[in-house]
Amino acid sequence: MKILKKLFIKNYRNTSDPKVHHRYGVVAGVIGIIFNLLIFGCGIAVGLISSSISIIIQSVANLTDAGSSVITLIGFKLSSKPADKDHPFGHARIEHIAGFIITIIMLMVGALFAKSSIEKIITPEELNINTATYIVLGFMVAIKLLLMLMYRSFAKDIDSDTLLTSSVDARNDMLANIAILISMIVMNIFDINIDGYVGLAVAIITIISAIKMIGETVDPLISVKPNRKLVNKIKRELLSFEGINDMHDLLIHTYGTGSTFVSVHVEVHENTSLLDCHELIDTIERYFEDKLKINLTMQVDPVNPDNPENKRIQSKMQRALRTLNKKITIHGLRVVRSQTKTTVLFDILEDFDSHLTKKQINSVLAGVFDNENTQFEFIFTIDKPFT
Numbered sequence: 001m002k003i004l005k006k007l008f009i010k011n012y013r014n015t016s017d018p019k020v021h022h023r024y025g026v027v028a029g030v031i032g033i034i035f036n037l038l039i040f041g042c043g044i045a046v047g048l049i050s051s052s053i054s055i056i057i058q059s060v061a062n063l064t065d066a067g068s069s070v071i072t073l074i075g076f077k078l079s080s081k082p083a084d085k086d087h088p089f090g091h092a093r094i095e096h097i098a099g100f101i102i103t104i105i106m107l108m109v110g111a112l113f114a115k116s117s118i119e120k121i122i123t124p125e126e127l128n129i130n131t132a133t134y135i136v137l138g139f140m141v142a143i144k145l146l147l148m149l150m151y152r153s154f155a156k157d158i159d160s161d162t163l164l165t166s167s168v169d170a171r172n173d174m175l176a177n178i179a180i181l182i183s184m185i186v187m188n189i190f191d192i193n194i195d196g197y198v199g200l201a202v203a204i205i206t207i208i209s210a211i212k213m214i215g216e217t218v219d220p221l222i223s224v225k226p227n228r229k230l231v232n233k234i235k236r237e238l239l240s241f242e243g244i245n246d247m248h249d250l251l252i253h254t255y256g257t258g259s260t261f262v263s264v265h266v267e268v269h270e271n272t273s274l275l276d277c278h279e280l281i282d283t284i285e286r287y288f289e290d291k292l293k294i295n296l297t298m299q300v301d302p303v304n305p306d307n308p309e310n311k312r313i314q315s316k317m318q319r320a321l322r323t324l325n326k327k328i329t330i331h332g333l334r335v336v337r338s339q340t341k342t343t344v345l346f347d348i349l350e351d352f353d354s355h356l357t358k359k360q361i362n363s364v365l366a367g368v369f370d371n372e373n374t375q376f377e378f379i380f381t382i383d384k385p386f387t
Helices: 002-008 018-050 053-079 094-122 131-158 161-190 195-222 228-239 274-291 308-321 358-368
Strands: 246-254 260-269 294-303 329-337 341-349 375-383
Touching: 002 018, 018 053, 018 131, 018 161, 053 094, 053 131, 053 161, 053 195, 094 161, 094 195, 131 161, 161 195, 228 246, 228 260, 228 274, 246 329, 246 341, 260 274, 260 329, 274 294, 294 329, 308 329, 308 341, 308 358, 358 375
Parallel strands: 260 294, 341 375
Antiparallel strands: 246 260, 329 341
């Protein structure tokens, strides 16, 4: 696949560039159209001559795959359009819609094939199997294998749901062609007609795969956890800047290649001046925009992690809260002292399956500091692990 990338995709390694991303889709779409039309022509001819419903089904599937490649082309073309006043975050999610359309086509084709196969089981026809049948089926297997490898490689490079869907479709077609080839050999040797049953099996595999892929193509349109590699990269880059002690509340909104928006809370020492803090944050945001193509917004939390009293308070709070939930954690803790009370400001991180209320948390924390010489007030936010 590397040869294809070198020949047809300029700067193919720079997959963060929207133009390169778009080019991957165009190349995959054009190659898919050409080869699917080629094996459709060969397959439909052999299928009609041999009267095999399973071969005809697979040939028509190749025609729909060519149509899917057209949808892929259109999807990548539209998704590469720049942002406008009605779509300020761009059009990149059209690519996911294209992938969804392809899965719907797979589902409809599978249902149609199942109907035709059942009819063949009820009223079987005599088959005319010859050497050309085996050659064409072998050719179809080889082409689908190459398409599967290309789609999978491209999908991995640019993190594309559309191309991943196409790779799964090509894999299913390849396995179906292998099954048909084996069944043709069996039918020719033992003189039995299982063509309708093989066609039905192929149709069922197509339907099951389509149903699975519907969820995978729709999920990004609803909301999913961001890519773990991206999360780790953002964390690594942020913590590499001197003055950033820690970070939390990382939120990532990705609308496609070149359209990623990130917000995060960063912890800096409370003695850092406002001017120095602003300069640091401004430098980091420019770095993310220029080097990583990420629109970053940061909130600064002033902390003093070396203060022994703050450490004592956080430790007591952490132990108390873990009586409610062992996985709960505290971050961004800040202590403000006055003559009448001590105010503790912090964030709590709990899992999505945990549903603690502020009343429960306040009740537990109040009991921990009953014996202190000052009154404690707790101001906090309950966060969920969005990354």
